[in-house]
Amino acid sequence: MGMKLYLSNCAHCHSWSGAGGALTDGRWAPEIHDATPREIYEAMVTGPGAMPMFSDTVITSDEKQELISYVKTLQDEPNAGGVFDLARVGQVAEGLISWTIGLALIIACAIWITAKQRAHD
Ligand code: HEC
Structure with missing residues (x-):
């Protein structure tokens, strides 16, 4: 579930592995391997810089939990x-x-x- 949400909402900017990637106009989506669950949550609700905001109507708070645990498993994946x-x-x-x-x-x-x-x- 978290993986589906990540792949359909985040991966096109932060890449499938969370390593980040290039956006248009020389902008850059950062790597998210060091982000804490709190930072991930805050990034979703505030939409910093070029990142869109993901309100609870787009991704419900339960789904956000799933998504965060998936990003955590990505972070635990050995390089x-x-x-x-x-x-x-x-x-x-x-x-x-x-x-x-x-x-x-x-x-x-x-x-x-x-x-x-x-x-x-
Ligand atoms: C349109 C591209 C785009 C999408 C889609 C996107 N992001 Fe981002 N994200 C960015 C950019 C650009 C930044 C850097 C913003 C800044 O600080 O200027 C960022 C920052 C972050 C950060 C903060 C990283 C740090 O260490 O400061 C986290 C965490 C994050 N995004 C998670 C997510 C998650 C989770 C999703 C999916 C729900 C997502 N992003 C979707 C572009 C995107």
């Missing part, structure tokens, strides 16, 4: 680690990202080299 700590995705996902970027670089080099070759002909 999967990885070299770059990319949104806590872990080594395997980081490997995939590096592989994709590496492959793109190799393809870019191949295009660059052959483009120079064509200019010579």
Whole structure:
């Protein structure tokens, strides 16, 4: 229940893992791993900065409790680690990202080299 509420109301700004993320106009939703239950509640009812307000008609106070306990379980989740700590995705996902970027670089080099070759002909 808390997870559903989190994913449909918060995850598009704070990311599925609570690591935060970029918004429009260079704004940034902060990481919420250090937020206390009280801070989470206050953020929902006050809507600080670019964050919308979630009144009790949008998310009832019972639902807010569920949501807060879900954020707590996110916070208790061990960080999967990885070299770059990319949104806590872990080594395997980081490997995939590096592989994709590496492959793109190799393809870019191949295009660059052959483009120079064509200019010579
Ligand atoms: C439109 C994007 C957006 C959505 C949706 C959103 N937030 Fe936020 N949130 C923000 C931004 C931006 C801030 C930083 C506000 C500031 O201090 O300027 C923030 C701040 C917070 C903070 C305070 C973090 C800290 O350590 O000070 C908490 C906790 C938080 N949000 C929880 C939530 C929860 C829970 C939800 C879902 C009910 C949610 N947010 C939905 C954008 C969003």
